Amino acid sequence: MSSGQGGGQSGGQAGGQGGPGWQADGRRGAQYPGARRRPRYRALSPLREHLREAFWFAPLLTCVGAVLLAGLTDLLDREIFAEASAAQTADTLLSFSSAAKSVVSTVSSAMLTFIGVVFSISLVSLQMAASQFSPRVLRLYVRSRLIKATFATCLATFVYTLLVQLGYDDTSDPARAVSVPIVSTIVALAMVMLSLALFVLYVQATMRLLRVPHVIDRVTRESLQVLQDYRWLAPELGPTPGAVPEGPTLLHEGRGGVLRDVNIRWLIRVARRHDAVLYQVPRIGDFIAPGTPTVVVVGGSAPRPRRITTALNVGVDRTMHQDLSFGFRQLVDIAIRALSPAINDPTTAVQAVDRIHQLLAVLAPVHLGELRHRDKDGAVRLVQPVPGWEATVDLAFTEVRICGAGQPQVTRRLAAALDDLLRITPERRRAPLLLQRALLERAVAESVRDEDNRAFALTPDRQGIG
Template sequence: MSLLSVAAFIYYIHHVAQSIRAVVILTRIGKEARASLEQMYPEGLGEDTEEAHTQRPQGHPSLVIPSAGNSGVLVAVDEQQLLTCAQEARITLALVPMMGDFVPHGSPLFEVWGDGACLNAKHLQEALQIAPERTIHQDTAFGFRQLVDIAERALSPGINDPTTAVQAIDQLHDLLRRMVRQRFPAPARRDETGALRMICPRPSWDSYVRLALDEVRQYGEGSIQVTRRLRSLLEDLLQVAPAFRREELERQLALLEARSAIRRGEQPPDTLGRVRGPAAGAPRRSAEGSPRPSTH
């Protein structure tokens, strides 16, 4: 009996030691993010020629419904229930926070265009799940966030582990390659008459690319290993990306080459000036939801 106990203890110690290895954690996060991707982007490969955009109704909303519950992070949305509520009230309903956003008590939760007198605010709020922290189930961007965080920690001066950062980039590369030709669900939902009934904000392809690469590029610019891996990622994606998804990849590659040239004491390539980025100072919505000023 004592031998069995010792063997079980040794196995337990070995299992724990293996489970906290960086590569095991990164692989698990990548697997969870891929499962979320398959659930949230189920249409498969498509022939889209442009990103899905939604024209919001003209004018200011007639009603803004604030969050009435506890503060927390938006982790799940029942879009069908929201659509049903909007159809029954014959209004256009827009969800304000994006998946993964923190929702303070009393902050705007929904915007309404039309007569919202018949709208049941309680039913709307029941269609949302607010939790203390983000989860990856409906929030694919959270998988990206975790991978980027691990890469950043690995590249911090106190750790200086570019190999782990590259392993995180490997997982980001796999996710982006799966997404690059994927159809992104449109933010708008319409009824059978074609009337706009609901708008749910979603991350764009560009915002996923920025989330995956901006911070890693900044933290890893002094590492030849990381810079080389990022260049390989971008060159590979440019080989398979449709035309309407190449611009952000080209911008990222130009930024990478410019920083590398500066570190070598050389003049940055003039390709950087020809790559159009987000308008200077214009707010943009990241894959993590919150409107953020452009950093480039």
């Protein structure tokens, strides 16, 4: 995205941020040839997010469509029967009417049972995912378009066949008959076939989402997408971000909740209008309550707090839209839940550590600094805090290390991950990794008293115990 669109490119080149394909300069509309994609500057729409997580919206639309479709097919059936009556072939159509009514009636009664099966599978899937993986991954099920499409199509088929039955003629006399449900029956059968096809795909997708490798892979891919957006923005090189400069502090005036997303374009526009620089205080994913500091205004005049609150998307849970840490949080939650005494599944924890290792390897050469978003003239208008390297390493390893200190499969995988990261991480970033390596050795020493077992537990192994 060019800075003329309220962009957030850095003023200088950010060498060492994953190659030139992810860099941009501060000139208006300028972009290095290797840049592949635009970052997600478009803010999340609270209404759109609510509809994506709601189960009522898609069925409502399909049921309305079913009502309209039933009226259209009934109109076509009446026209077809009128033409057949004029051509003296109405008796042939009436002989088809009885069979058609039987088929539609059978479909109508069966679809309601079918809907119950689909809904039951969804509830069982949600329960199993919450108990075995983490409540944070339930969004993969709730936001699944295939689940909603299957449920909505089955419900629309039931409504459609019910309305078709209401339009039946109760006479077999060609002189008194008005229509024969030819088109209606064909459409009903087509909707049944579509429902069955979606059901097969739905069962396959649900079975995949109940397998932890696929859930972990899905979370990892979404995390890499967020990281690519971050690398495209190319935060400016410089000293490690410190304290926020002095200035008027605006407080949150909206409802309490998790900061899910920030409307960057809106904040840049507000800062430009007041000739100021806005320093965002909470990070994406922080919980903010009324009275929580939101921005510090440096220079110019302070806008009204309500204008800042308008740009903050506050909800009940975090999203992957602009949150660099949420992917790590989900993977760590899966790992420590697998290591709990109730589940005791170190292999699942190792699979989560595999992906944590992957994300840290991608993040290791990327500069982590304040995101400085510029207006169309190249002036910095919004500064956003992002998690630093040390905080990210702590998030990735601390809880897994504590919970898995007594599991040699986990400790061996952690040792291998730390050793690999130490090989590829720049010298200035190795201190947090070395600290995690020392803490891992200390935790194993406290949990495993036997010297031979302790040496075995600290032997690096990328399969845990391969």
